[in-house]
Amino acid sequence: MFDDSQPHLQRDGSSTTIRFECQRCGACCRHRQLIVTVTGHDMTRIAQVLGLSPKQFLRAIDFYLLPEGNDIPPGLKHIPAVRTEHGLAYPALRKDEGGQCAFLHENSCLIYPVRPSACVTFPFTFRAVSY
Numbered sequence: 001m002f003d004d005s006q007p008h009l010q011r012d013g014s015s016t017t018i019r020f021e022c023q024r025c026g027a028c029c030r031h032r033q034l035i036v037t038v039t040g041h042d043m044t045r046i047a048q049v050l051g052l053s054p055k056q057f058l059r060a061i062d063f064y065l066l067p068e069g070n071d072i073p074p075g076l077k078h079i080p081a082v083r084t085e086h087g088l089a090y091p092a093l094r095k096d097e098g099g100q101c102a103f104l105h106e107n108s109c110l111i112y113p114v115r116p117s118a119c120v121t122f123p124f125t126f127r128a129v130s131y
Contacts (some may be wrong), residue, residue: 032099
């Protein structure tokens with residue numbers, strides 16, 4: 001749940017309050033275009049909470065390939081990648097063919113207390129903006 005009651009300044013100088021509360025609908029866990037990248041720290045925390053060995057946990061992630069020649073999107077610049085012969089590969093939570101996260105069970109997140117930052121901030125996203 002995200003509940004930030006602090007005012008945020010807008011470009012025009014006014015302020016607003018952002019409030020967001022999880023509705024437990026599972027939409028974020030079924031979002032086809034959302035790739036939930038994970039850091040080494042995320043992997044360690046999730047494996048510990050689930051009581052999995054590193055080898056077992058590796059079955060719950062995928063590597064998403066960014067083909068050679070493509071610019072790294074701003075949201076991936078802080079995620080360590082594995083260099084392959086086909087391009088950079090980013091570790092991310094595994095999804096099924098329908099786009100559902102491997103950790104969603106009956107609209108409940110099995111890793112909610114230690115979910116990665118992409119999950120924590122959903123539906124908010126980050127992008128590069130020029131002013």
